[in-house]
Amino acid sequence: MIQVAQLNFREMEHQICLLGINQTISGLLYAGGMDAPEDGGVLAYGYVDTEGGFTFEILAPAKVEGDKIIPLPGVPDMMVKLHKEQANECSIRLGPVVDRTPYERKIAVINEAYAPSEDVAAIRSVDLIDDSRHPDYPDDILVIFLKDDYKPEGCWVRSMEVEEGRCIGKLLNEPDQDYGVHENDLIPFDIVKEGEDYFCISRF
Structure with a gap:
């Protein structure tokens, strides 16, 4: 069985999937007034929240009978969010055959809000740099800082904008070395090919 952690965010984004239940999901269902099925999981919709990372919206619990998935009553007006980092060890089935109609309004709200x-x-959209992305926060990119007489240093930068062909992001951690920039500063960076690999580089 495939686990959430094994998949690239692109495979789960804007997809309804079936997640296996862990303790966190069981608690979220309970808080939302739903029971966790003994033999099944939850139907969830995957999307990217720039601040919160890859997120699943839990739509409804579901029973599994052989190859058949039977959605159980959910809470249509309540948002029940599950961050990917809380579900990495859960089993996942992409694109289960279910009627999307009961969830279309909630999905539309999510797509507009995020x-x-x-x-x-x-x-x-640049999949060439997926190896530099945080596994749970797709918009957070490991950028290598380079400066003469300094050791290369990797820092996390959150994608913000593109300006004159360069990417701009918010620095998420304080560098160990003095580059003249600090946490929350906006940092320009470039996508550079080295051999067969691509890296994100910021030169000072």
Whole structure:
């Protein structure tokens, strides 16, 4: 059985999937007034929240009978969020055959509320740098800082915009070395090919 942690965010984004139940999911169902099925999981919709990382919206618990998935009553007006980092060890089945109609309004609300800016969407679409992305926060990118007489240092930068062909992001951690920039500063960076690999580089 495939686990959430084994998949790239692109495979789960804007997909309804069936997640196995762990303790966190069981607690969320209980808080939402839903029971966790003994033999089944939850139907969930995957999307990217720039601040919160890859997120699943729990739509409803579901029973599994052989190859058949039977959705159980959910709470249509309540948002029940599950961050990917809370579900990495859960089993996942992509694209289960279920009627999407009961969930279309909630999915539309999510897609509108978390629609990225044009620039963020452009950076998010670059799969060449997926190895540099945080596994749970797709818009957070490991950028290598380079400066003469300094050791290369990797820092996390959150994608924000594109300006004159360069990516711009917010520095998420304080560098160990003095580059003249600090946490929360905006940092320009470039996508650079080295051999067969691509890296994100910021030169000072």
